[in-house]
Amino acid sequence: MEVVLAAVDPNIILWLALMIVFIVIELITVGLTSIWFAAGALAALIVSCLGGGLLLQLVAFFAVSIVLLAATRPWAAKYINSRTQKTNVESLIGEEIRISERVSNRDQTGLANVRGQEWTVRTDDDDAVIEQGELAKVIRISGVKLIVERVNLKS
Secondary structure, eight states: OOOOOOOOOHHHHHHHHHHHHHHHHHHHHOSSSSHHHHHHHHHHHHHHHTTOOHHHHHHHHHHHHHHHHHHHHHHIIIIISTTOOOOTTGGGTTOEEEEEEEEETTTTEEEEEETTEEEEEEESSTTOEEOTTOEEEEEEEETTEEEEEEOOOOO
């Protein structure tokens, strides 16, 4: 008795393998990172099974992936991934702090103690100077530096 194995199109194996890889990546990351490409690989796999050429398979892969990405990514970013928590560093933005060393971008000086940690402080405006003891508001964080602006106290 002789067993005859039918030759399988290598493109079918390729698209099936890619689809599995994209699904595994999606399961590992759980952040809607590659599901669109898994759907594109499925579309290309179907085209390959129906006898479509490699160019048609690539078109199906990219078309489905891009359309799904464009159609669902904004929604996913808004509703699925919106439950991210601010880190401790991000929570400093908007906080008022007291300057412990004169802040001058030109002199490369400026320190503040914030929540028990010493931070290098710079102003957004290179000409601005904030003296020791004054209040400043954190407007953003650049690397390990707090970027601040002077808080004008109302009399």
